[in-house]
Amino acid sequence: MKILTAAAFGLVLSLQAAFAADPVFPPASRLGLVPPPDMILSKRVSGFENEERAAVITFTELPPGAFEQLASGLNKDALRKQGLELISRENVKLGTGSSGVLVSSTMTKPDMGRKWLLLVKDEALTGLVVAQVIGGRDGYSDAQIRTALKSVALRHDVTLEEKVAALPFRVAETAGFRPVRVIAGTSVLYTDGPKDMIKAVEQPMMIVGASRQTPPNSDEQRKQFAQAALYANQVIKNVRIERSDSFRLRGQDWHEIVARAVEADSGQPIVVMQSIRFAGDRYVRMVGLTREEQRDQNLPRFRAIADSVEPKF
Template sequence: MLRPTTFVLALLAAGAALAAEPVFPPGSRIGLVPPKSMKLTRGVAGFQDPATGAAIVAIEMPAEAYSTLVAGFGDEALKNQGFTLKSRDKLTVGKSEATLVAGEQNDNGRAIPKAILLTGDGTMTALVIAQLPVGAAQAARDEAKAALKTVALRPPLSVEQQVASLPFRIGDPAGFRPVRAMAGNALLMTDGPKDVVKDAEQPIMIVAQSFAPAPPTAEQRDVFARQALVANTMLKETVLERAQGFRLGGSEWHEIVAKAKDGPSEQPVIVMQTIRFAPDGYIRMVGIARADKRDEVMPRFRRLVDGVALK
């Protein structure tokens, strides 16, 4: 027969086990039991300790990415990436194998404590990264590593579930349909039967919310917008037709219309990038279509952009 003290301890342990269920960021298939000091982050699939800046980020990638990533998890490969390996664990996530490495990442002479878990279930690849402040205590490192050992994967979410989890809503889709949400803060839309769009064969619109601080001045917003467009790896030979900032509905906006070429196919395309700035972030919307579809698609881009609103 259990003594009262033993019985109470057993109950507490059982309660803790029941409470320690994986937490899934909105729209993410990757969940885990975060350290008590970490809370869900806005706009990113992950968790953060607001006091220390320690964070855990969950990244979903196609299933095909697994073989490439696992090749980079070897001891020598990690060393070549500036990662000093402290420990390596082989785990099981569901029915899938997983690799967990912990150590320190060299960043311009700073040793940043990190733990990284890689797994996949045949339908996706999951990369989960815990990063701590320089000089973090061993207890904090152990806690982050323990959190990664609780990683769980859930079945694919429906498109409706993904869209519902986003921090914004689409008022008028203008004939475009949602394909998938990305990172809990972005949505890919297209007009056409294919979900994977190649060679600009279908027009696309990407809507993404960021909670990074917005540039404070009109000049800085203009520079920011131009750099964001030029950095788009989907495009090449980008030539701006117009770029302008304006104020609408109490918010600062910036819009660029440009000609470019689709990177892989060199198909001529038209691009419209619209950014709506707010004090605590911005929404960036990028529409791309074949140049010969300009007259038909551009008014629809305009309707879709005008109907995007924060929740």
């Protein structure tokens, strides 16, 4: 009886070990891995983190055709421009039959530390998995991080609804728009019309996205920040700002811009509304685009969407 009990106990332990080795997938992510010890799912990003060890692993999903271009950029000179010193680069085989390129590097700026980049090649997507440990070697060892990265697995059954639900914000009022795409787990594209792929702003659309970048503090700095973000938008050109206002709403600071512009590829005249909601050390940016002749119809709808966005952080 004792032998049976010991055997049963051993079986339980072996089963627990097997289950522990299964990949863990962040909400709505098609990428997952077996995390290093004591790393937990992050509430801030799509990935895992351990704050005490200043360590984080993040996932980004990109189109399948992006792999070759990104892989060609994982070289010593390109990485150095990003503040990274290349230690090693190797081709790897992953557990689910996918292949990838794994780069190990040290961080030289703005923070000292170590960074690993895994580029995953799959017919359904290109995955970018980034692991980072700030400071010295009291976080995780190179072997621990590399083992975790090589355990990356893919799944292909994540719905658009799951991806929207996992975003770091909630959109309570969609004003007749519908989501068509979630980008990098932080942004969502809405449109009103039958097409999911929109060219030349043939349908009105709005992108809502959260950022982990720390925003400026003063109203004047936020105004400059907001205008720079608008001018950097490569979808539009010939931007002419009509108004650029800072205000407070529901206890938080906002900056909003309404501008005329031209759609870059087609030359179609459009109107842009950009609203940025500052929430502590992060912000949510909302950009609505509509054809000029539909301005009066769609600007109030963009405003309704922006007012309803509630950050989860």
